[in-house]
Amino acid sequence: MDLKEKLLSSFMAFENQVDLDHPIHEMRSEALKNFETKGFPHRKMEAWKYTSLAGLQQVDFSIFPKEDNNLEYREVKPYFLHEIDTYKIVFVDGVYSSYLSETTHDGVDICLMSAALSKPMYRPIIDVYFNKVASREDSLTSLNTAFTKEGAYIYIPKNKAPRKPVEILHFSTGNEAALMVQPRNLIIVEENAELQVIERHQSLTSNEVLTNCVTEIFAAKNAIVDYYKVQNDMPGASLIDNTYIDQKDNSQVSVHTFSFGGKLTRNNLNFYQDGEHINSILKGVTILGEKQHVDHHTLVHHQQPNCESHQDYKGIYGSRSTGVFNGKIIVDKIAQKTNAFQQNNNLLISDQAEVNTKPQLEIFADDVRCSHGCTIGQLDEEAQFYLRSRGIPEKEASALLMYAFANNVLESVRIQEVKARINKLIAKKLGVNIGFNL
Amino acid sequence: MLKIKNLHAGIENKKILKGINLEIKPGEVHAIMGPNGSGKSTLASVITGKEDFEVTRGQILFDGTDLDDMAPEERAHLGIFLSFQYPVEIPGVTVTNFMKTAINETRKAQGLEEMPANQMLKLIREKAELLEIDRKFLSRSLNEGFSGGEKKRNEIFQMAMLQPKLAILDETDSGLDIDALRVVANGVNRLKNEQNAFLVITHYQRLLDYIVPDVVHVMHDGKIVKSGDKELALELEEKGYDWIKQEAVL
Numbered sequence: 001m002d003l004k005e006k007l008l009s010s011f012m013a014f015e016n017q018v019d020l021d022h023p024i025h026e027m028r029s030e031a032l033k034n035f036e037t038k039g040f041p042h043r044k045m046e047a048w049k050y051t052s053l054a055g056l057q058q059v060d061f062s063i064f065p066k067e068d069n070n071l072e073y074r075e076v077k078p079y080f081l082h083e084i085d086t087y088k089i090v091f092v093d094g095v096y097s098s099y100l101s102e103t104t105h106d107g108v109d110i111c112l113m114s115a116a117l118s119k120p121m122y123r124p125i126i127d128v129y130f131n132k133v134a135s136r137e138d139s140l141t142s143l144n145t146a147f148t149k150e151g152a153y154i155y156i157p158k159n160k161a162p163r164k165p166v167e168i169l170h171f172s173t174g175n176e177a178a179l180m181v182q183p184r185n186l187i188i189v190e191e192n193a194e195l196q197v198i199e200r201h202q203s204l205t206s207n208e209v210l211t212n213c214v215t216e217i218f219a220a221k222n223a224i225v226d227y228y229k230v231q232n233d234m235p236g237a238s239l240i241d242n243t244y245i246d247q248k249d250n251s252q253v254s255v256h257t258f259s260f261g262g263k264l265t266r267n268n269l270n271f272y273q274d275g276e277h278i279n280s281i282l283k284g285v286t287i288l289g290e291k292q293h294v295d296h297h298t299l300v301h302h303q304q305p306n307c308e309s310h311q312d313y314k315g316i317y318g319s320r321s322t323g324v325f326n327g328k329i330i331v332d333k334i335a336q337k338t339n340a341f342q343q344n345n346n347l348l349i350s351d352q353a354e355v356n357t358k359p360q361l362e363i364f365a366d367d368v369r370c371s372h373g374c375t376i377g378q379l380d381e382e383a384q385f386y387l388r389s390r391g392i393p394e395k396e397a398s399a400l401l402m403y404a405f406a407n408n409v410l411e412s413v414r415i416q417e418v419k420a421r422i423n424k425l426i427a428k429k430l431g432v433n434i435g436f437n438l
Numbered sequence: 439m440l441k442i443k444n445l446h447a448g449i450e451n452k453k454i455l456k457g458i459n460l461e462i463k464p465g466e467v468h469a470i471m472g473p474n475g476s477g478k479s480t481l482a483s484v485i486t487g488k489e490d491f492e493v494t495r496g497q498i499l500f501d502g503t504d505l506d507d508m509a510p511e512e513r514a515h516l517g518i519f520l521s522f523q524y525p526v527e528i529p530g531v532t533v534t535n536f537m538k539t540a541i542n543e544t545r546k547a548q549g550l551e552e553m554p555a556n557q558m559l560k561l562i563r564e565k566a567e568l569l570e571i572d573r574k575f576l577s578r579s580l581n582e583g584f585s586g587g588e589k590k591r592n593e594i595f596q597m598a599m600l601q602p603k604l605a606i607l608d609e610t611d612s613g614l615d616i617d618a619l620r621v622v623a624n625g626v627n628r629l630k631n632e633q634n635a636f637l638v639i640t641h642y643q644r645l646l647d648y649i650v651p652d653v654v655h656v657m658h659d660g661k662i663v664k665s666g667d668k669e670l671a672l673e674l675e676e677k678g679y680d681w682i683k684q685e686a687v688l
C-alpha cells in the first residue's frame with residue numbers, strides 16, 4: 001500500500017480521535033476529498049519539476065504516533081534557544097509535551113491547537129480564521145487540513161506583545177521506524193500587536209520522518225510579526241512546510257528560513273497583502289551538502305496599492321546537493337505603487353551540486369517598481385587570493401567568503417540570540433572556525 | 439632577503455617574465471618602473487604566489503627558502519606582503535574582523551597563540567592613527583564602497599598591522615591625490631627599518647619623491663633592462679620610456 005492509500009484508509013480511524021460535530025470537521029472531509037482527487041504532487045507539475053516525492057511515498061510511515069513518548073529536557077536542550085527565556089510549545093512525535101512546554105494565557109494565548117479546537121471560548125476565533133488563508137486547492141495543504149488535530153495556537157490581542165519570543169519545537173524520537181506528522185499552526189496577531197516566533201523541526205535519530213506542516217498567520221493593521229524557521233534536521237528527515245500569511249494595512253511580517261539540514265525540504269511560503277502600506281520580508285540562507293535537497297517556492301501577492309516586499313535568498317551548495325528557488329510575485333491591476341524586490345544568489349562549491357532558480361513575475365499594474373536578480377556562481381578567485389595573500393589559509397578564506405556571502409541576510413534578524421545561533425550554525429556547517437567573534 | 443634568479447613565468451602559454459634577476463637586502467627600498475605591459479604586476483603576483491601564473495624557469499628564494507610550490511598564505515606567513523593595485527571588495531567582512539583573522543591565522547602558522555583581544559585593539563588603534571584612518575572606517579565592510587584613496591590607505595594599514603619583512607607596493611600611488619599620497623608615503627617611511635625591505639612598483643616618479651629608493655630598476659618586455667640609483671627615476675620622468683625601449687632593442 002502506498003502512502004496515499006494508507007492515509008485515505010486511516011481517515012476513519014482518525015475520525016474516532018476528533019470531535020465530529022465541530023464545524024471544522026466539514027472542512028476536514030472536503031480537504032480529504034481534494035487530496036483523494038489530486039494525490040501527491042508529481043514532477044510533471046511545473047511547481048514540482050525539481051522536487052520528487054516519489055521516494056517518500058514508498059516508505060511505510062506510521063500515521064498515528066504513540067501518546068507516551070517522553071523526552072528529558074537534557075536530551076533536547078541544545079535545540080532550544082536556551083540563552084534567553086522563551087515561551088515554548090513542544091511536540092514529541094506529533095504529541096504535545098506539557099513537560100517540555102511553557103504556554104500562557106496571561107493576556108495573550110500561546111497554547112495548543114487541540115485546546116483551541118475543543119474549548120467553546122475559542123470557537124469565534126476558529127470560525128473567523130481557521131483555514132481561511134490556507135489554500136483549499138493545494139493537495140498537501142488539504143492533506144494537512146484533513147488531519148488537523150494538533151499544533152500551535154497563538155492569539156495576540158490588540159495592542160499586546162508577549163514578554164518573550166515563542167519557540168515552536170517538533171521533536172521526533174525515532175521510536176517509530178518511520179513517522180509522518182502533520183502539525184497545524186494558527187497564529188493571529190491583532191491590531192498593533194507584536195509577535196516573534198522561532199520554529200524548528202528536529203529529529204533525534206536517523207530514522208525516517210516526514211512532516212507536512214501548515215501554518216496560517218494573520219497580521220492585522222499595524223501588527224509586526226517576525227518568524228524564524230530553523231531547518232537543520234537529521235539526514236532522515238523530510239519537511240514540507242506550507243506557510244500562508246494574510247496581512248492587513250501597515251503590517252510588517254518577516255520570515256527568515258535557515259535551511260542547513262534534512263534530506264528533502266520543500267518550503268511553500270505564501271504572502272497575501274490585503275491592505276495598504278504593507279511590508280513583507282522573505283529571507284533565506286541555505287547551506288547544503290551531501291545529497292540534501294531544498295526547494296524554496298515563494299509567492300507574494302500584491303493585492304492593494306502602496307505596498308512593499310523584499311526577498312533575499314542566498315544559497316551555498318556543496319557535494320551533490322540540489323536546490324530550487326522559485327519566486328513568484330503577482331501585482332494586481334489595482335496594486336499601483338508597489339515596490340517588489342527579489343534577489344536570489346547561489347554559490348556552487350562542488351561540480352556535482354545543482355541549483356535551479358526562477359523568478360516569476362506577473363505584473364498587471366503599470367506604476368510599480370519590481371526588480372529581481374538571480375546569480376549562480378563560484379567563489380571569486382581574486383577575493384580568495386586577496387585573503388590568502390594576507391595569511392588566511394585557503395579553507396578559511398573560502399569559509400570567510402561564504403560566511404560574508406550569507407551574512408547580509410542575517411542583518412534583519414532582530415533577536416540577537418537567534419542571530420548568534422545562526423552564525424554559529426553557518427560556521428559549523430562550513431566546517432571551520434572563522435577566527436572572529438560572531 | 440629576496441633573491442630572484444633568471445625567472446621566467448607566464449600565463450596560458452603566454453610568456454610574460456623572460457629572465458628576471460633581482461636581489462633585495464634587508465633595509466633596502468627598490469623601485470621597479472616601466473611602461474604598461476612590461477611585466478611589473480606579474481612579477482608582484484608571481485612573488486606572492488598567485489596560482490594563475492606558471493613559473494617555467496628560474497627560482498625565487500626568500501631568506502634562502504625556495505618559494506616554488508608554496509601557497510600564497512605560506513608566503514604571507516614567511517613575511518611577504520603585497521599591496522594590491524586593485525584591492526578586492528569583500529562585503530560582509532569588516533576591516534577589523536579581517537585583520538583579526540589574518541593576524542591570528544599568521545600567528546597560528548608560526549606556532550604562536552592568538553593575540554589577546556585588548557592587544558589586538560591597541561595595535562589596530564595605533565596603526566589606524568599612523569595612517570590617519572577614522573575609527574568608523576574599521577567597522578565597514580572590507581573595501582566596499584571605499585574611494586580609490588581609501589582602498590590604498592587600507593592596504594598600507596594592513597601592511598602596518600602584519601609587519602611583513604618584504605612589502606611589495608603595486609602601483610600604490612595610482613588613484614591617490616597628493617594628500618593621500620603623503621599619508622601613505624609617510625606610513626611607509628615610518629614602518630621602514632633595517633630588517634625589512636620594500637619593492638615599490640610604479641609608473642611614475644612622483645611616489646619616489648616621498649619614498650626614496652636605494653635602487654631603481656627599469657622593466658621592459660619581461661626583463662630588467664636597466665638598474666641605477668634614484669637619479670634613474672628622474673631621468674625616466676624627463677625622457678619617457680622610449681629611450682629605454684630603443685636601448686633594449688640595441
